[in-house]
Every structure is written in C-alpha cells, then in structure tokens.
Amino acid sequence: MTDSHGRQLAYWRQRLADAPELEFPTDRPRPNRPTGARSWAAREIPAVLVGELRALAGTRPSSFDAALLAGFLVVLNRHTGQEDLVVGSTGPGPVVLRTNLAGDLTFRALVDRCRGTVLDAAAHRDVPFGTLVDALAPEHVPGRHPLFQVAFGVAAAPPGTAAGDTGPDGAAPDLEVVVVDAGDGGLGLHAGYSTDLFDGDRITRLLDHVITVYARAVDAPDEPVGGLDPLGADERATLAAWGAGRAGFPADESLYRLFADQVRRTPDNIAVTAGDTHLTYAELDAAAGRVAARLARLRVGAGDLVAVCLPRTADLVTGILGILRTGAAYVPVDPDQPADRMAHILADSGVKAVLAPADFALPAGGHVRVSMADLPDEQGPVAAVGGTDLAYLIYTSGSTGRPKAVMIPHGNVVRLMRATDDWYHFDDTDVHTLFHSAAFDASVWELWGALLYGGRLVVVPYWETRSPERFHELLRHERVTVLEQTPAAFRQLVAVDERRPDAGELALRVVVLVGEALDPDSVRRWFDRHGEERPRVVNMYGITETTVHVTYQVLSRELLARCASPIGVALPDMPVRVVDAAGRPAPIGVWGELLVGGPAVSYGYLGRPELTARRFVPADGDRLYRSGDLVRWLSDGTLEYLGRADQQVKIRGFRIELGEIETALTDHAGVTDAVVVVRGEADNPLLVGYVVGTGYDEVALRAHLAARLPAYMVPAHLVRLDAIPLTGNGKTDRKALPEPRHEIGAGFTPPATATEKTLAAVWAGILGTDRITADRIGARDNFFELGGNSLQATQIISRVRDAFQISLEARQIFTHPTLERLAGQIDEAVRQQLDAAELDALEAEIAGLSDAEIHKLLGGAG
Incomplete structure (x- = not known):
C-alpha cells in the first residue's frame, strides 16, 4: 500500500468511526434471501426551480451539486429522524458522505457543509473499494451494501446504467437517487430501489418531497432546515382527512343507568356465569343494590373512590356494579398483586372503602373493608351521575418507579361502546368472557360489551386463564361468541386448538386481539383451521389513557402478507395524528409518535398535574394524548404499529x-x-x-x-x-450490555432421576433456544430464570400429560418452579394414580368376601 493510500485509509477510518447506520424506513423487512430485484421511479425538477437553485448555490465549483445533496439530506432527516446521516455516492470509487444536520443550520449553511463533505471525500477516493470494506469490517448482511444503504449523486445516466460500487456479494444500495439532465434546463430525479424492501409509491413520494424541499429552500435559504416542510399541500390534506374524527356519539349517561335499562328489557336473561353460579339480569341488579346499600351506610357517594380487591367470581361483577350504583368510581386492585404495590394504590387513591373477602390480608392503612358475605337485605339508591363523572381509576406502570392512576369518566366508555356498534352488533344472544384482570382495561370492554346489550358474561377463573387447554374447553362448553385476547394468550390458544380435531364446535363469531403487537403467525394458523369469516379476527390497538380502544382492523391473510402489525383505522369519533420528534406531521409511510384526541381522552393522572400536562397536550382547540407509541400511515390510510418510542x-x-x-x-x-x-x-x-x-x-x-x-x-x-x-x-x-448466558458452574447439579431427565427435555423443547438444552438444565434450575414465562409454563401441562399420563395443575408449576421440585410433584401424582388403581383392585377383591374373611384379611385385629 502506498503512503497516499495509507493516509487516505486513515482518513476513512477516522471519518466513519462510530458512524450510525441510516435507518431509512422500508415497506417490508429485509428478507433472509434477497432476490436482488430492482425497479425505478422518476420525477422532473422544473427548469425554473433549477435556475433558482443554481442562483442560490452561487458560482463556486461543486456548490450546485452540494445544494442538490443538501435538499436530499433534509428529506432523509425527516424520514429517519436522524441528524448524523451517512449516504454513498453513485459514481465510481469508495465515496461515503457523512454529514451532520445538528443545530439550527440554515439551508445556505448546510450547502456549504455538504460542499466540504463532497470535496473531502473526493480527495480521498483512491483507496480500492475492497480494501476499504476490509479495513472497516462492517457486519455482513445478505443483500445489504456493506458501507451505505442509500446513495445520491449527479450523473449522466439514471440508475441501472450508471456505474456504481456494490458489495462483495454484488449488493447494490437499497435506494439510489441520481440527478440527470432532462433537457430544456430541467433535471430528472431518478431512483433505483430494491423491490424486496420498497413499494413504488413510497419512492415517488420521496422524490416529490425532495422537489418540495428545493422549492422551499430557494424561498427561505436562511431559515433553519427544520422548517423546510417536505409535505406538499395534497399530502397534508390527505393526512388531515385520515386523522379527523368524523362522528360524535351521545355520552352523557352513566354506565349503571344503561345497565338498569337493560335489566328492564331482559330481566330473566342470564347475565353472569361463574362456575356453578348463574345470575339473571334481575338477580345481578338486586345483588348490586345490596352492595350499594352497604356502601351507603359508609356514606359512599358521587365523587368517592372504592377499591375492588376480589377474586374472579360473580362477586367481582356485582361489586363493580354496586360501586357504580352509588355514584362512586371503582379502583380495581388485583388480589395477586404484591402487598407493596397494593398498599401504594390504596394509599395513593385515597379510597373510602375496599371490597375484599373477609379473610384477605389487606395492607396496613386503616382501610374500611366491605365483605361480600356481609351485605344487608336491602337496596341502595341509584345515584344521579352522568357522563362526566368518574367511572373508574386504573393504575398503569410509572417511569418514576410508582404506578400512576388514569381517571376515566362514564361518558368515555359509553361513547366507546356506541362508536363500535356498527362493527360488532353485540346483542342478547352473545356470550362474552371476562378473561382479563379488572386491573387491565381490556376488562372494561369485556364487561360492558356483555352487560349493556343483554349478553351473558362468563367469568374465567385465574388458573383457567393460565391453562389454554381448560380455557379452550370453557369456550366450547359455554358456547362463547365474543372473545378478547392478547396476542400472547391467543398464540397458546391456537396451539391447543390445533390439537383438537373438532375445531368446528367453537361458537365464536369474533376474536378481538388487544394489548400488544400482533403475532401474525398465530393468526395465519387460526385461519388455516377456521377460515377468515367466522370467527372474524380483529386487531384493536388501545391505550388506558384514551379508554381501552383507539383503532380497529379486520385481519386477513392478504393483509398479513404485506403488513406485520396492522392496527387499522381510528374509531370514528377519535382524531389521531402521527408526528415526528418536533411535533410535525410525519409523511405517509414514515414512523412517528401517535397522538390521540377527542372524547376518548381521559382526565389525566390522579394527583399528577405536571405529568398530565406533559402527556396531555393542547393542539388546535383539541386535547391530545401523547401515546409514546410509534406508528405510520400506510398508503391506503390505515395505521401500522411498530412499538414503544421510549422505554x-x-x-x-x-x-x-x-x-x-x-x-x-x-x-x-x-x-x-x-x-x-x-x-x-x-x-x-x-x-x-x-x-x-x-x-x-x-x-x-x-x-x-x-x-x-x-x-x-x-x-x-x-x-x-x-x-x-x-x-x-x-x-x-x-x-x-452482554447477552444473558446460562452457564454450567460449580453449583450445577445434574438431573438425578428418570423423571428429572425427562422433564429437562420437556423444558428444553418449550424454551426452544440453542442456549438452553436438556444437558444444560440442572436439578435446581428455575424454569422462569431460564427465560420461561407464564404462558410457556402452561405448555408443560400438556407435555407432562403425554410423557407421564398424569395431570398437573398450572398452580403447581408456579409454586414448584425448579426442576427437582416439579419432578417431585410429578412423581407424587404418579404414585397417587398407582395407589388409586391398587385401591380399586382391592375393593373389587373384597366386594364378595364375608365379614369373617375381611376380618382375617385385615390381620385379625379387634
């Protein structure tokens, strides 16, 4: 290597040290086996605009090319949210252009910065391409250019005919934009792009954005580049139309009043099923009245808060209704919560009373306990509250280390149910499950989807929610028609369903997926068994602060083939916006934070005015909740979900x-x-x-x-x-941060018994990683510490049944989570099964014996 090449290589090492990868949004993930297929798009820069750009750039050599690059980088900044931008050149030689847009750069200053970047790169372009790649040693990804994913340049010919460098496996940049002479003083913008990653409409919009930025730059060259909006008038109007809340629904009513109306319509319909307990609407109303009477003796009324700390039985539903009947709001507290968290919720909310079993250990604090076993035989009054009065508080996780309470009024829930009527058509023939904890706002939809329409609500015991086999049987036995599930729980249900030959026996007409990013594979597997029409599978994105559900999307195989996590369209009365970090509208196809407004927005956080002001922001006469979730508009006006924008x-x-x-x-x-x-x-x-x-x-x-x-x-x-x-x-x-590793150390105790060895193989199959294999699982290892979760734990039940012909309870896995302890539970269950068989044989043997013979058989004792 010559001294010149050595100096140039040192320049590139320094210049590209810690250079970030350009995170340009794609329409599809990069495939493991890229096809290499490419297509082209083009737009023309009018001659008048070209002349104005030339005048802005001045007469210095390379200034015009730098102006063209500067406008392109402004657009990349808006599409990626990155300020430190790395792009490649389209010409021959290893030219990588790294430019930082940080600070309040004006467009004129950015042109100067780009000119310096281009000249420096050109002065160090003699290093052979392969040498530079070897020196920088980027991670090799099939189909990805090793040094840059986006390229830009000025050339005599558009992509496809221009000579450019590719990676060692022939990979071209994902996107290559070239400015070429179009004749008559105009310029052509040509883009070559990977069709594995991009749709054509995204690329043509990108080119339109570049031309729009050029036009705005010549009008305001000394304004900060952050003010150069790439969106044209048509795209802005489209985004405004997609995000507008177009309908309104009456909401000035209380949930209990609407429930009471349903009681009058269908008093003899079964309202709640919980195990062997069945309550009609009239019976449920009367039970709620007794709760209200007990609370009235404590002077509980409108504006008060009452905690509900009850197991999943009919009492839970009765308790919630009784609280609402008094005009108070309920605060759900999961009985399985740690005492510290429970104590915080009760103290922070300042509840006036707690509905809890008589033998349940409440945290210290002098809380007035109301036992459901100690209710008067009288009816409490129905309070006169309306849509603006609080219905419930739900605590969500807090970034400061303590949960925070979201305040939801009656009207928010009332309009939620009415806004979705045309999609779901709930009625008195429907059977719903109360699957989720009352402390999870998905339960709000389950509860009122049944009780406001005369349907039947099946309360699912906690351990059945953790046993997909038993839950699947409950769905069949109770003829459930409406089911709400998180994707993680649904995935477990699908696995059980696939093992059942009688799939057609389910009565489901709709499955609603909520709570987290979609798992497309489980939905496809469900479609393979049941088709797409009945039940219909719907994905609903939601936020506690905006009352359970925000969007609605019916799923299909075709949709899942082109979109990983579609969340669809906003409910008709909910305006939504997608904005970048500066609060500007994100272009179509570009990730941004979702803001939600309209009548679904809660009152904010109890006792947290500063946090409420940060998360609930005024905008154009509306009040918007900053979700912290990343979404993007697809070209058809629906939304796709990516994940959290923060931690x-x-x-x-x-x-x-x-x-x-x-x-x-x-x-x-x-x-x-x-x-x-x-x-x-x-x-x-x-x-x-x-x-x-x-x-x-x-x-x-x-x-x-x-x-x-x-x-x-x-x-x-x-x-x-x-x-x-x-x-x-x-x-x-x-x-x-290092990847967690499960190492065999000095304290490793290998499985000793045949049961332990078999169970280790079961665990390894469920955990499904190269890191956790049967020979690396010790007798004292904890299933959850190895990476197992509560839903995977339920898979142990079916596999143990297949291996040992015995049945475990889900609770045993949680209370005996180590290999040796759970193996002991299995051995005990096997012994009990054998003892039962021996007892049956003995009973058969002695059935025909005389008293004297039995006396002799038992040893002759008196």
Missing part, C-alpha cells in the same frame, strides 16, 4: 415501564445501579436486569422483587456487572 414496553399484554423495575432493583440495599432491557424474539420478549453491586445474592434479590412487582415485571434474567456501560455522551450503552 415503556408491553409484556404479554401488560404495559410496563422499565424504570419502575429499575427502581425496585436499586431499592435493594445491596444494589448500587441497575438497568433493565427487553431481549428475545418479538413473539417471546424477555426482561433482563443488569445489576451492579456486591452485597446481594440472587435468591434474596428475586424475593425482594417478587414482594414489590407483579410476576410479569420480574426479570427472567439477572446479570451481575461491575458497572453499567456508558456511551460517550454519558448515556446507558444498551448495545454494549
């Missing part, structure tokens, strides 16, 4: 904030620092906690977490670190 994530349908888990970790005396991230596949996300500290052991730390957090918030892995890695800016370097 807040959803695990098995529960929305959590990682900061709350980190706070719980650092509350332990032996922990000095901690960070929590999500690892694993999209369909099986796992929480991993990275912990700094020497004064703790993992067993004690897990007990500490279990006392403060729900089970779904306890990390599957806890990794001990000397220090949390930081970036140069002092932020947590999440990419530098």
Whole structure:
C-alpha cells in the first residue's frame, strides 16, 4: 500500500468511526434471501426551480451539486429522524458522505457543509473499494451494501446504467437517487430501489418531497432546515382527512343507568356465569343494590373512590356494579398483586372503602373493608351521575418507579361502546368472557360489551386463564361468541386448538386481539383451521389513557402478507395524528409518535398535574394524548404499529415501564445501579436486569422483587456487572450490555432421576433456544430464570400429560418452579394414580368376601 493510500485509509477510518447506520424506513423487512430485484421511479425538477437553485448555490465549483445533496439530506432527516446521516455516492470509487444536520443550520449553511463533505471525500477516493470494506469490517448482511444503504449523486445516466460500487456479494444500495439532465434546463430525479424492501409509491413520494424541499429552500435559504416542510399541500390534506374524527356519539349517561335499562328489557336473561353460579339480569341488579346499600351506610357517594380487591367470581361483577350504583368510581386492585404495590394504590387513591373477602390480608392503612358475605337485605339508591363523572381509576406502570392512576369518566366508555356498534352488533344472544384482570382495561370492554346489550358474561377463573387447554374447553362448553385476547394468550390458544380435531364446535363469531403487537403467525394458523369469516379476527390497538380502544382492523391473510402489525383505522369519533420528534406531521409511510384526541381522552393522572400536562397536550382547540407509541400511515390510510418510542414496553399484554423495575432493583440495599432491557424474539420478549453491586445474592434479590412487582415485571434474567456501560455522551450503552448466558458452574447439579431427565427435555423443547438444552438444565434450575414465562409454563401441562399420563395443575408449576421440585410433584401424582388403581383392585377383591374373611384379611385385629 502506498503512503497516499495509507493516509487516505486513515482518513476513512477516522471519518466513519462510530458512524450510525441510516435507518431509512422500508415497506417490508429485509428478507433472509434477497432476490436482488430492482425497479425505478422518476420525477422532473422544473427548469425554473433549477435556475433558482443554481442562483442560490452561487458560482463556486461543486456548490450546485452540494445544494442538490443538501435538499436530499433534509428529506432523509425527516424520514429517519436522524441528524448524523451517512449516504454513498453513485459514481465510481469508495465515496461515503457523512454529514451532520445538528443545530439550527440554515439551508445556505448546510450547502456549504455538504460542499466540504463532497470535496473531502473526493480527495480521498483512491483507496480500492475492497480494501476499504476490509479495513472497516462492517457486519455482513445478505443483500445489504456493506458501507451505505442509500446513495445520491449527479450523473449522466439514471440508475441501472450508471456505474456504481456494490458489495462483495454484488449488493447494490437499497435506494439510489441520481440527478440527470432532462433537457430544456430541467433535471430528472431518478431512483433505483430494491423491490424486496420498497413499494413504488413510497419512492415517488420521496422524490416529490425532495422537489418540495428545493422549492422551499430557494424561498427561505436562511431559515433553519427544520422548517423546510417536505409535505406538499395534497399530502397534508390527505393526512388531515385520515386523522379527523368524523362522528360524535351521545355520552352523557352513566354506565349503571344503561345497565338498569337493560335489566328492564331482559330481566330473566342470564347475565353472569361463574362456575356453578348463574345470575339473571334481575338477580345481578338486586345483588348490586345490596352492595350499594352497604356502601351507603359508609356514606359512599358521587365523587368517592372504592377499591375492588376480589377474586374472579360473580362477586367481582356485582361489586363493580354496586360501586357504580352509588355514584362512586371503582379502583380495581388485583388480589395477586404484591402487598407493596397494593398498599401504594390504596394509599395513593385515597379510597373510602375496599371490597375484599373477609379473610384477605389487606395492607396496613386503616382501610374500611366491605365483605361480600356481609351485605344487608336491602337496596341502595341509584345515584344521579352522568357522563362526566368518574367511572373508574386504573393504575398503569410509572417511569418514576410508582404506578400512576388514569381517571376515566362514564361518558368515555359509553361513547366507546356506541362508536363500535356498527362493527360488532353485540346483542342478547352473545356470550362474552371476562378473561382479563379488572386491573387491565381490556376488562372494561369485556364487561360492558356483555352487560349493556343483554349478553351473558362468563367469568374465567385465574388458573383457567393460565391453562389454554381448560380455557379452550370453557369456550366450547359455554358456547362463547365474543372473545378478547392478547396476542400472547391467543398464540397458546391456537396451539391447543390445533390439537383438537373438532375445531368446528367453537361458537365464536369474533376474536378481538388487544394489548400488544400482533403475532401474525398465530393468526395465519387460526385461519388455516377456521377460515377468515367466522370467527372474524380483529386487531384493536388501545391505550388506558384514551379508554381501552383507539383503532380497529379486520385481519386477513392478504393483509398479513404485506403488513406485520396492522392496527387499522381510528374509531370514528377519535382524531389521531402521527408526528415526528418536533411535533410535525410525519409523511405517509414514515414512523412517528401517535397522538390521540377527542372524547376518548381521559382526565389525566390522579394527583399528577405536571405529568398530565406533559402527556396531555393542547393542539388546535383539541386535547391530545401523547401515546409514546410509534406508528405510520400506510398508503391506503390505515395505521401500522411498530412499538414503544421510549422505554415503556408491553409484556404479554401488560404495559410496563422499565424504570419502575429499575427502581425496585436499586431499592435493594445491596444494589448500587441497575438497568433493565427487553431481549428475545418479538413473539417471546424477555426482561433482563443488569445489576451492579456486591452485597446481594440472587435468591434474596428475586424475593425482594417478587414482594414489590407483579410476576410479569420480574426479570427472567439477572446479570451481575461491575458497572453499567456508558456511551460517550454519558448515556446507558444498551448495545454494549452482554447477552444473558446460562452457564454450567460449580453449583450445577445434574438431573438425578428418570423423571428429572425427562422433564429437562420437556423444558428444553418449550424454551426452544440453542442456549438452553436438556444437558444444560440442572436439578435446581428455575424454569422462569431460564427465560420461561407464564404462558410457556402452561405448555408443560400438556407435555407432562403425554410423557407421564398424569395431570398437573398450572398452580403447581408456579409454586414448584425448579426442576427437582416439579419432578417431585410429578412423581407424587404418579404414585397417587398407582395407589388409586391398587385401591380399586382391592375393593373389587373384597366386594364378595364375608365379614369373617375381611376380618382375617385385615390381620385379625379387634
């Protein structure tokens, strides 16, 4: 290598050190086996605009080319949200252009910066392409150019005929934009693009955006480039129309009044089924009246709050209705919550009373307990409340380490049910499940979808929600017609359904998927069994702060083939916007934060005015909730969901904030620092906690977490670190956090019995990773610490049944989570089964014996 090449190579090493990958949005994920197929799109820059750009650029060499590049980078900034932009050149030689748009750059200043970038790159373009790739050693991804994914340049010919560098496997840039002479003073914008990744309409919109930015730049060259809006008038009008809430629905009524109307219409219909308990609408109303009478003695009324801490029985439904009858709002508290979290909710909300079983251990605090077993035989009055009065408070995870209460009035729920009437047509022939915890707002939809329409609500016991086999049987036995599920729970149900030959016996007419990103594979498998028409499968995106549901999308095979997580259109009375980090409308096809307005928006957070002001923002006479979720408009006006824009994530349908888990970790005396991230596949996300500290052991730390957090918030892995890695800016370097590893160490105890060895193989098959194999699972290993979750745990039941011909209860897996302890439960169940068989044989043997013979057989004892 010559000295010149050595100096140039050193330049590129320095110039591209820590260069970010350009995250240009694609219409489809990069395939594992790219086809290499490409297509082309073109637009023309009018001669008048070209002349104005030339005048703006001035007469210096390369300034006009720099102006063309500057406009393109402004558009890339809006499409990616990135300021540090790396693009390639379209000409021969290894030219990579890295330009930073940070600061309040004017377009004129950006042109100067781009000119310097182009000239510097041109002065160091003599390094052979292969040498540069070897020196920089980028990660090889099939079909991806090794140095840049987007290229730009000025050439004599459009892409396809221009000579450009490709990667070692012949990979071209994903997108290559070239400016060519179009004659008559105009210029052509030509784009060559990978059809594996992009649809043509996205690329033509991109070219239109570039031309729009050129036009706005010549009008305002000394304004910050952030003000150069790439959206044309037509696209802005389209976005406004898609996001407008076009309808209104009467909502000035209380939920209990509407329920009472239904009682008068169908008093003898079964309203609630809970095991062997069946209540008609009249009986349910009377039971709610007794709850209201008991609360009235405590002077509970409009404006008060009452907690509901009841198991999933008919009493739970009765309790909620009784609270609403008094005019108070209910605060659901899951009885399975840790005492610390429960105590916070009760203290923070300031409830006037708590509906709880007499033998349930409530946290200290002097709360007035109301037992459902101690109700007067009288009816409480029906309070005169309306749509603006509070109906419930639901606590969601808080980034400050404490849950926060969302305040929802009656009218929000009333308009939700009316806004979706034309889609669902609920009536008194429907059977719904109350599958979800009352502390999860999906339960609101389940509850009122039945009780406002005369349908029957089947209350599903907790352990049946964790046993897909038993739940599938419940669906068949109760002839359920309307089912709401998280995608994670639905995936387990689909697996059970596939093992049943009698799939047609289900009575479902609609399945609603809620709570987290869609799992397309499970929906396709369901379609293979049941088709797409009955039941209809609907994906509904929702937020607690905007009253359960925001969007609606009927799913089909065709839709899932082109969109990973479609959430569809907003409910007809809900205006929505998709905006970038600066609050500007995101172009069609570009990811942005979803903002939701209209009558669904809650009152905010109880006692948290500053947080409420940050998350609920005024805009053009409306009040919008900043969801923190990333979505984008598709070209047909529907929305696609990507995920959380911040650290807040959803695990098995529960929305959590990682900061709350980190706070719980650092509350332990032996922990000095901690960070929590999500690892694993999209369909099986796992929480991993990275912990700094020497004064703790993992067993004690897990007990500490279990006392403060729900089970779904306890990390599957806890990794001990000397220090949390930081970036140069002092932020947590999440990419530098090591993958959790399950190592065989000095304390490893191999499985000893045949049962333990068989169970280890069962676990390995369920966990399904190269890292967790049967020979690496020890007798004292904990299924959940190996990465298992509560839904995977239910798969153990069916596999143990196949292997040992015995039945486990789901509860046993949670209370005996180590290999040796669960194997002991299996051995005990096998012994009991054998003992029962021996007893049956003995009974048969002695059935015909005389008393004297029996006396002799038993040993002759008196």
